[in-house]
Amino acid sequence: xxxxxxxxxxFALAPNFSLAGPKIEVLHWWTSGGEAAALKVLKDDFAAxxxxxxxxxxxxxxxxxxxxxxxxxxxxxxxxxxxxxKGPTIQEYDQEGVVAPYNIDAIAxxxxxxxxxxxxxxxxxxxxxxxxxxxxxxVNIHRIDWLWANKSVFDSNGISVPTTWDELNAAAxxxxxxxxxxxxxxxxxxxxxxxxxxxxxxxxxxNYYKNCYVKLDENCLRSExxxxxFDQMRKLQSYTDEGSPGRDWNVATGMVIEGKxxxxxxxxxxxxxxxxxxxxxxxxxxxxxxxxxxxxxYNVDSFIFYKxxxxxxxxxxxxxxxxxxxxxxxxxxxxxxxxxxxxxDVPMDEFDxxxxxxxxxxxxxxxxxxxxxxxxxxxxxxxxxxxALQDVITEHFNSDMSSKDAANALADSVLANM
Amino acid sequence: xxKWLEKNLPKVVLTPAVGxxxxxxxxxILWTLYISFxxxxxxxxxxxxxxxxxxxxxxxxxxxxxxxxLLIFTSLFLIICIxxxxxxxxxxxxxxxxxxxxxxxxxxxxxxxxIVTGTAWKWILNPTLGIQKLFIDMGFENFTFDWxxxxxxxxxxxxxxxxxxxxxxxxxxxxAGLRSIEDEIVKAAKIDGANLFTVYWKILIxxxxxxxxxxxxxxxxxxxxxxxxxxxLTQGGPGISTTMPALYMTQTAFHKSQVxxxxxxxxxxxxxxxxxxxxxxxxxxxxxxxx
Numbered sequence: 001x002x003x004x005x006x007x008x009x010x011f012a013l014a015p016n017f018s019l020a021g022p023k024i025e026v027l028h029w030w031t032s033g034g035e036a037a038a039l040k041v042l043k044d045d046f047a048a049x050x051x052x053x054x055x056x057x058x059x060x061x062x063x064x065x066x067x068x069x070x071x072x073x074x075x076x077x078x079x080x081x082x083x084x085x086k087g088p089t090i091q092e093y094d095q096e097g098v099v100a101p102y103n104i105d106a107i108a109x110x111x112x113x114x115x116x117x118x119x120x121x122x123x124x125x126x127x128x129x130x131x132x133x134x135x136x137x138x139v140n141i142h143r144i145d146w147l148w149a150n151k152s153v154f155d156s157n158g159i160s161v162p163t164t165w166d167e168l169n170a171a172a173x174x175x176x177x178x179x180x181x182x183x184x185x186x187x188x189x190x191x192x193x194x195x196x197x198x199x200x201x202x203x204x205x206x207n208y209y210k211n212c213y214v215k216l217d218e219n220c221l222r223s224e225x226x227x228x229x230f231d232q233m234r235k236l237q238s239y240t241d242e243g244s245p246g247r248d249w250n251v252a253t254g255m256v257i258e259g260k261x262x263x264x265x266x267x268x269x270x271x272x273x274x275x276x277x278x279x280x281x282x283x284x285x286x287x288x289x290x291x292x293x294x295x296x297x298y299n300v301d302s303f304i305f306y307k308x309x310x311x312x313x314x315x316x317x318x319x320x321x322x323x324x325x326x327x328x329x330x331x332x333x334x335x336x337x338x339x340x341x342x343x344x345d346v347p348m349d350e351f352d353x354x355x356x357x358x359x360x361x362x363x364x365x366x367x368x369x370x371x372x373x374x375x376x377x378x379x380x381x382x383x384x385x386x387x388a389l390q391d392v393i394t395e396h397f398n399s400d401m402s403s404k405d406a407a408n409a410l411a412d413s414v415l416a417n418m
Numbered sequence: 419x420x421k422w423l424e425k426n427l428p429k430v431v432l433t434p435a436v437g438x439x440x441x442x443x444x445x446x447i448l449w450t451l452y453i454s455f456x457x458x459x460x461x462x463x464x465x466x467x468x469x470x471x472x473x474x475x476x477x478x479x480x481x482x483x484x485x486x487x488l489l490i491f492t493s494l495f496l497i498i499c500i501x502x503x504x505x506x507x508x509x510x511x512x513x514x515x516x517x518x519x520x521x522x523x524x525x526x527x528x529x530x531x532x533i534v535t536g537t538a539w540k541w542i543l544n545p546t547l548g549i550q551k552l553f554i555d556m557g558f559e560n561f562t563f564d565w566x567x568x569x570x571x572x573x574x575x576x577x578x579x580x581x582x583x584x585x586x587x588x589x590x591x592x593x594a595g596l597r598s599i600e601d602e603i604v605k606a607a608k609i610d611g612a613n614l615f616t617v618y619w620k621i622l623i624x625x626x627x628x629x630x631x632x633x634x635x636x637x638x639x640x641x642x643x644x645x646x647x648x649x650x651l652t653q654g655g656p657g658i659s660t661t662m663p664a665l666y667m668t669q670t671a672f673h674k675s676q677v678x679x680x681x682x683x684x685x686x687x688x689x690x691x692x693x694x695x696x697x698x699x700x701x702x703x704x705x706x707x708x709x
Binding site: 067068075092098187241386391395397399 | 459460461462474477478479480540544545546547564566567569652653654655656657658659669672673674675676
C-alpha cells in the first residue's frame with residue numbers, strides 16, 4: 001500500500017517525465033493569411049528539432065487583445081515562454097523583473113548575433129540599458145517611410161515619383177485638379193502618427209528626428225522646424241477626402257490599387273494588399289521611400305523570452321531563439337510578411353523589388369546616420385510617450401490647430417509624461 | 419440535521435454567490451482603488467505613491483475632453499431618449515391596430531449590441547458612403563451631412579446612434595407604466611371635460627414618476643459605461659474629439675502602459691455611477707421600509 005502511494009506521488013509530481021524535451025508556449029497574434037503561413041514554418045522547424053510547441057494565438061485589434069492576455073498571465077505569475085513584444089517595451093518588461101535570467105543569451109553568443117545584426121537593431125534586443133545580454137530575438141525589419149503610388153494614375157497625369165516634399169505637394173495639386181483624391185489616408189491616430197514621422201524625418205532631417213523624437217529635446221520640439229513639419233501635415237490633410245477619418249489602412253491602400261486615389265504613406269505591410277490584388281511593383285504601382293536624406297524609419301518585430309524555472313521550457317526558449325534567427329525562417333517569414341530579414345546575411349534573390357530596395361537602403365542609411373527608429377510603432381519610445389506624441393499629432397491633423405500651437409502642445413505633452 | 423438544513427437552506431445556497439460577488443466585484447473595486455494610489459506603469463505594482471495619479475488625470479487634456487463629452491452625451495442621450503420614448507408610448511397607447519408589430523419594431527434595436535449599432539451608423543453617416551452620398555446622387559449636389567468626420571459635431575452622431583438603440587426600451591417602460599394605470603382615472607378626467615392632451619400632460623405623465631426614475635438610472639449608467647458604441651463608431655476620433663471616460667480608461671491601461679492612471683480614471687467613473695445609483699437605491703429602500 002505504502003509503495004503504491006509513493007509511486008503515485010512520484011508520478012503526480014513528475015507529469016512531464018514522459019514528455020521531456022524542449023517545450024515552448026508562444027503568445028502571438030499572427031493568425032491571418034501570410035503571417036499564419038510563415039509561423040507554420042517555424043512550428044514545423046521546432047517540431048523537427050524534437051520540440052513541443054504550445055500555441056497561444058490571441059487575435060484582435062492588432063495585438064491589443066494579446067497585450068491584455070499577456071498582462072493577465074504575468075500578473076497571475078504564469079507568463080508564457082515567449083511573446084511578441086518590441087522596442088523599448090522590451091526593457092520596460094525587463095524592469096518589471098519578468099525577463100531575467102537571460103538564458104537565450106547563450107544562443108546569441110554562440111550564434112554570433114552581434115555580427116548578424118545592425119548594431120542599432122541589436123541594441124534594442126539587449127536588456128540592460130540596451131547593452132549586456134540579449135533577452136529578445138528580432139524576426140524582421142519593417143520600413144515605415146514608404147510612398148505607395150498608383151503608376152497609371154501618376155503616368156496619365158504626367159507625374160513622376162516625387163523626390164522632395166515640394167514635388168509631392170505639386171503632384172498632389174495636379175491630381176486634385178484632375179479630380180482624383182491625391183492622398184489616400186485613414187484618419188486613425190496611429191496612421192496620422194505614421195505619416196507624421198515620415199514627414200518629420202523628411203522635412204526636418206535625420207538629426208532633427210533623433211533630437212526630437214528619440215531624445216525628446218524640448219527646444220527641438222518647440223523649434224521652427226517642428227512648425228514646418230506641422231505645416232506639411234496640414235497640406236497633406238488638405239489632400240485627403242472627407243471619408244478619411246476612421247478609415248482602416250487597408251481600405252486606403254485599396255483606393256490606391258483601384259486608382260481612386262494617387263498615393264498612400266504607409267509601412268511595407270501595405271505591399272501585401274497590392275500582392276493580394278495581383279499587382280506587380282514597378283508595373284502597376286510604385287514603392288518608393290518618402291522624400292528624405294537617406295533616411296530609413298525602422299520598426300522591428302521581436303519575441304521576448306520570459307523567466308521560467310522549467311528546464312524543458314528553458315531548452316525550448318533556446319531552440320526557438322536559434323530557429324527564429326535562423327536564415328531559413330528569416331527568409332521565408334519575410335517573404336510572406338512584406339518586410340526584410342533582421343539578419344544582414346540573408347540572400348535577397350527571392351524577394352521582390354520593394355524588399356530589395358529596402359534592403360539596400362537600410363545599409364546606406366546605416367552608414368550615413370539615417371537609420372532611425374519609428375516612434376509611431378513603438379521603437380523610439382515606450383507606450384506612454386508614444387501615446388503622448390500621438391494624441392497631439394492626431395488632434396492637430398483633425399482640427400484647425402495652428403502649427404505653432406501644435407509644436408508647443410507636443411512639447412507640453414512630452415514634458416507632462418516624462 | 420435535516421431540520422437545520424431546512425432552516426438554513428437559503429443561507430447555504432446564497433453563500434457561494436455572495437462570496438463570489440464579494441470577491442470579484444467588491445474585492446476588485448478595492449484592488450483598483452489601491453492600484454490608483456500606486457505608480458504602476460506597465461504592470462501593477464504595490465508600493466503606495468499617493469494621489470499623484472489623480473492630479474495627473476485632472477491635468478490631462480484628453481481626460482477633460484472625455485469628461486466634457488460625457489456630460490454632453492449623457493444629457494442629450496437622456497433627454498432625447500425619454501422624450502422620444504414617451505411620445506412613442508403615447509402613440510402606441512391609442513389602442514391602434516398591429517400594436518404588437520410596431521412595438522417589436524421599436525424595441526428591436528435593443529436586441530442588437532452597441533458594436534452592431536455603431537458599425538451600421540458608421541456606414542450610414544459616412545459622407546462618402548451614406549446619407550450624404552445618397553442625397554448627392556439624387557441630385558442635391560450641395561447637400562452636406564458630415565457630422566461623423568467633423569470634430570465639433572462627431573459627439574452628436576454618437577447621441578444619434580445611442581438614442582436609436584435605447585429609445586425603444588424607454589418606450590417599453592413607459593408603455594408598461596401607462597398600461598398599469600386604471601382606466602377609471604382617464605374616464606373620470608374625461609367626464610370632467612379634460613381633452614386627451616390634458617389627460618396625458620396633467621395626469622398620466624406626472625403619475626409616471628417611478629418610470630422616469632428607472633429610465634434615468636438605466637440610461638445614465640449606460641452612458642457612463644459607453645465604450646463599444648464609440649469604438650465601433652468613431653474610435654474616439656476625429657483626432658481625440660469623441661474620447662469618453664471608458665475609452666480613455668482602456669487606452670491608458672493597455673496602449674499607454676499607465677495602469678495606475680487608468681485605475682484612477684476607473685475610480686472617477688465608479689464614483690460618477692455611485693453618485694447616481696446610491697440616492698436611487700436609498701430612496702427605493704426607504705420607500706419599501708415605509709410601506
